[in-house]
Amino acid sequence: MVNLAAKPILQVDAITMRFGGIVAIDNLSLDVKQGQILALMGPNGAGKTTTFHVIAGVHRPTSGRILFQGRDITNMRPDGRCTAGVARTFQITQPFEQLSVTENIMVGARPFHSSMADLRKASEVYAHKVGLGDKLDAPAKGLSTGQRKRLELARAMATRPKLLLMDEVTGGVDMKSIPGIIDLVKSLRDEGLTIVLIEHNMKVISELADEAVFMNRGARMVSGTPHEVATDPGVVELYLGEAKDGH
Ligand SMILES: Nc1ncnc2c1ncn2[C@@H]1O[C@H](COP(=O)(O)OP(=O)(O)OP(=O)(O)O)[C@@H](O)[C@H]1O
Ligand SMILES: [Mg+2]
Secondary structure (H helix, E strand, O other): OOOOOOOEEEEEEEEEEEEOOEEEEEEEEEEEEOOOEEEEEOOOOOOHHHHHHHHHOOOOOOEEEEEEOOEEOOOOOHHHHHHHOEEEEOOOOOOOOOOEHHHHHHHHHHHHOOOHHHHHHHHHHHHHHOOOHHHOOOEHHHOOHHHHHHHHHHHHHOOOOOEEEEEOOOOOOOHHHHHHHHHHHHHHHHOOOEEEEEOOOHHHHHHHOOEEEEEEOOEEEEEEOHHHHHOOHHHHHHHHHHHHOOO
16 A cells, blocks of 8 residues: 655646636646555546646646656656656557557657667567557557557656556557556556556546546546545536536
């Protein structure tokens, strides 16, 4: 069990992110502890992906600060954050379509290998780890949604992160692949990685997360254990409302 009194590796400190008149994140604060798996939940448009963008440096927040290992990274460029140990997977996967599985992973692993042969070998290891060992030379463009999500994960892992932000890794993935993804994330946690998951699948959240934060309209609405959040009357009502609207 993670020590929740441990020092946070990531602090999201009173972040607000506006796009014109839209408030995508509204004064959000999060502490992510070393070794923790934190689930970020919430309905469509709640601000979850934008929160990842701000942590990874795609957007500079309108106000607030991001601290990583105690250091203020709010103004650091995305590549600097990656080198510092922040990696993320994308909700909408963006592999280099013409490149093979191994070559896509090589892009992430490149800084750590001086020879091409070592780089290729290390990248193949990550491909095997995510269950793409039989697709090493397949171009990314022919992969299924689940395989593309796994490739995203391998590419992110190849950057040797300390913190991994995973945006809906089980989204659009067939049900039978989900236990494998859960086991994979558990093995990453056991290796010491700190993980923030954006996830809708409650089974995945309750199996993996130490803590869940439920966002609505850019702000934290409820937080606690996955069970506490899932049974919160406000959360239940929001999700039932979405179900009724046909989402
Ligand atoms: N670049 C942008 N420009 C303008 N508005 C944006 C931009 N990015 C996000 N938004 C808006 O910010 C809000 C939060 O979007 P975000 O993608 O973070 O939600 P989300 O919680 O990830 O939703 P989903 O579950 O659908 O992925 C939405 O209203 C969205 O339309
Ligand atoms: Mg999103």
